[in-house]
Amino acid sequence: MRVVAIIPAAGAGRRMGSAVEKQFLHLRGIPILAHTLRVFDKSPEIDGIVLVVAPQQRLALESEVLGPYPCEKLLRVVDGGPERQDSVANGLRATPPECDLVVVHDGVRPLVSIELLEAVVEAAHHYGAAIAAIPAGDTVKQAESKKVVATLERETIWLAQTPQVFRANLLRLAYEKAARGQTIVTDDAALVERIGAPVHLVLGSPENIKVTTPFDLVLAEAILTGREGQRA
C-alpha cells in the first residue's frame, strides 16, 4: 500500500443553491463523485482510497454512488468534520500507517485527468510535496474593502488545484502542527509550507475545475462534450 488517496466529499454545497449536495449532482447522468472515484480507480499509481463524507450523506453515498458505481480501491469511508481541513485530517488518520504518499483530491473535481494525477504523484515521489496549479491568466489585485492595494506580478501567481500529493509523514506532521496552532487554511499544501517544507508546482489544467456553482456545472458539461468530440 504505497500511494493512498484521500477524497474529501463532505461539503454542504451551499454555493450550488441545490437541495442535493454538489458531489451527488449528475454530469452526463453520473454523480460527480462517481466520476472522480473512477479516475483514481483507473490509475495504476493509486493503491487505495479513503473517502470522507458527512455522516448524513452515508446513505446517499451507498445508494447513488458506491452501489451503482463500485469503487474497487476503496479502503474506508470516514466522517467529515466542520471544515474541509477537519475532513482531510479524519481521512489522514484512516490511511494505512505504512503508506509512502498521500494524495488529497477534492471529490468535486471530477474532470482531473489520469495523466495529471500521475504527474503530481511522480513529482511528490521526487520532491516530497507537489500540487497541481495553473498560472493566473488575469491580472491579480490585492484589495482591502474593495479598494485595490496592489497589482501582483502576474508571472509569480498560480491558482492551486488538487491533486496535492505529499510524503505521508510530512503531511501527518503538518496536520499535527496545525491542530496545535488552530490554523485554518484553504488547501493542504499551505500546512506543509508552514512547517518549512518545499512544495513543487505541477502544471494543472483549466479543465480540472472544482464544481461548486451552477455555472461550474454548465462548464463541466461543456468540457465533457468537448472531450467526446475529440474522441469521435
Added chain:
Amino acid sequence: MRVVAIIPAAGAGRRMGSAVEKQFLHLRGIPILAHTLRVFDKSPEIDGIVLVVAPQQRLALESEVLGPYPCEKLLRVVDGGPERQDSVANGLRATPPECDLVVVHDGVRPLVSIELLEAVVEAAHHYGAAIAAIPAGDTVKQAESKKVVATLERETIWLAQTPQVFRANLLRLAYEKAARGQTIVTDDAALVERIGAPVHLVLGSPENIKVTTPFDLVLAEAILTGREGQRA
C-alpha cells in the same frame, strides 16, 4: 459625448492556435468582436466607441464585423501597437477631448452584461476609477521557479476583468507617466494605481471571460447556451 469606450481588439491570438484572429472567431455564428460591440451599442450609458485593430485586420474588420453588424456608436477605428498597452494609448489619443469617462474593455470579452458595464461606469462616476473583478475562488500561491514561496490570503485576492472605467483626465495622466517610464503592465488600472489614484472594485461575473484559448471558446458557447435556456 460624456462616456467613450476604447475596445482594444488588435491581438494576434497566438494562444488560440488558429489562423483567424480570435476576435473574428464565431460564437453562435457571430464574430466575437461583434458580440462585444453590440453590448456597448445597446447600453444608454455609452456615447461613443473607439475601436483599436491591427492595420492588417482592417479589411477583415469591415467585411466580417462592421459590414454585417453595423456599430452605430463607432467614432473611429485606430491602429493597434505592439503591446495591448500601446493599443489602448492609441485609442485614448482618439477619444474626444471633452469626454468625462473612458471605458476600456477587451474586444474578446463578448459575454459582458450591460448591467455589469453600467455598474462599473456608475462606480467610476463616483470614485474616479473602477474595474470589474471577481474574488479568487482557488487558493492562490506565489511561486518562483515552480516552488511555492507563499500562500496569499485568499480573501484579499481578486482577479481583474474589464470593463475598467476611469475619469478621462486621470487615465490620460496615467498613460503620460507610463510612456515616460516605459512601464509595461497587464491592465490599465495598474497605471492608474501607479500615480496614486484609488481604484474601486465592482463585482464582476465568472461568465465575463476573456476568450483567448480553444477551451475558452467551448466555455463561451456553453455560457450562451445556458443563457438561451434561461430565456426559453
